[in-house]
Amino acid sequence: MAIHVKNLNYYYGDFPALKNITFSVTTGDFFIIIGPNGSGKTTLLKVMAGILKSQADQLEILNRPVDHYSRKALARTIAFVPQMIPVDFPFSVTEIVLMGRSPYLGMLGLEEEKDLKIAKQALAFTGVEHLAHRKLDQLSGGEQQRVFVAKAICQEPEIILLDEPTASLDLAHQVRLMDLMEKLKNERGITVVMVSHDVNLAAMYGDRLLLLNKGEIVEMGDPKEVLTFQTLEQVYGCTLLVDENPLGKTPRVTPVPRKFMNIDRQEE
């Protein structure tokens, strides 16, 4: 088991953001957490990343309670790719990716030749080695996202957590990023856990999905089990068309605008 969450409650002040959450992520899975705005997806991801503190017995990473890990040991196990990465200072791409080695190095993070090699491999894996000497703030959103994935790979983790990595990307970059995460899972056996708004990307790439609503688990399982129109309409509170993607035979979700409401959906 890569991650095991047990009876997790999380409060922001008095507001319960997560209520009695229990689930497991199998090692080597592409695991995607979906749900409407404010459902607690990102909070859940941040608890798993160790950014938000859970109670002692509520979170196990690789079958060990999270508080048995030192800060650096946890950083060697889990890498986190946040949604918004502020870049106020002009680091080069290589410098950013090399920072991924910090959990393996001393206080000053003095990298050796070996670390540079790992960084170069990570850049090649994510297809941005040609950007190695560019400054981060000169890159497009899609390129920056790949650099931070390369940094995460350079951290040599067992698990990578990503917070809505496709949110600000165009269609081509969305698919490229998702393909990259799938390649990471297949070639390196890394467990990928992602929060996503995009139900259709989740349907196409996810091995298992977790549907959250108002801080509670609504459904968990493979995409066909989770993405039914009864469940989704109830959770999202709007009319949806759920049919099958002709290519991958995965569920396909289309929101239905008001002007299409009179067309009979059963005719599909």
Next chain:
Amino acid sequence: MNTKTPLLLKRLSVISLSLLLVLLIAMFLGISMGSTTSGIKVVFQSLFKAKESDPMLDTIIWQIRFPRVLLATLVGAALSLGGLVFQALLRNPLAEPYILGISGGSAIGAIIGILIGLSRFPGVSLMAFAGSIAILLLILVMSSGQTILKKDALLLSGVMVNAFCAAVIMFLVSMTQDSRLHNIIFWLMGDLSMVDMGHVGILAAILCPCFILIFWFSNSMNLLLMGKEMAQTMGVNIKAVTVILLVTTSFMVSATVSYCGLVGFVGLVVPHLLRLVFGPDHRVLVPACVLGGGAYLVFCDVLARVLPKQGEMPAGVITAMIGAPLFIFLLKKTRR
């Protein structure tokens, strides 16, 4: 090449050695220049204990100029480092102890200390430290919560804190009918002239451990620039690092303020210049700020001594005249 050698080592030593050279040149200039202009050759003779050196010049060099140059080096180093740390921790390239009001807070503390007749060390220094911590807490309270450290909000609060500090300082100065009044006002503008070697020794003993401590956390500062969440998931103990760095920096700044008043904008000019040349890696920038910042303030102090037709002006006048326009330029550049 040995693969075990840290990649940074060579770069760090080249940069440090070249900046050390710049610092030595600045110090030599600082020792040579002054109201009694003397030939460089004569200064050399005195410096290296040549036989026929003028005892009068010896006194000027060793009792007056040398401590002054050392003080400028220490203060410049500490203030540059202060700017660097604040810029990293507040994620704001315009942050600086003087601009934020930390220096002003120290000055209030120091003036109260002077007025109630405490000795410069440790009395006045501790009062200055208390003042700087009070302002630091005020800034942290103001910038916490929902509106997190927006560039403009932070600067506006700094302007107000500074205005308030200036008012309190004038209030305190006006309340005393003291002969020390002139001294206080001169000191406030950043005066480097009132020290002897004893003071310099104490200041060095205070500051050098701070420099080492900040260097120890230089890689943590790099990681913090990628955001608190990212840094945390890479093994940085955010709370501990932030508290240690902010307190150390405030301590350094208050120590410099209690010895030579308000020297503004050094922490803005030097880190920006060095970042432009050497990039944003703090493991390089921390030692570079110590050496380069020292050299910068020594140069400014030389100007402050050479430019006036008679007497001299506080070095803070020069640093403000260079720094304030740069600040406005940077503010315009960073706004999008």
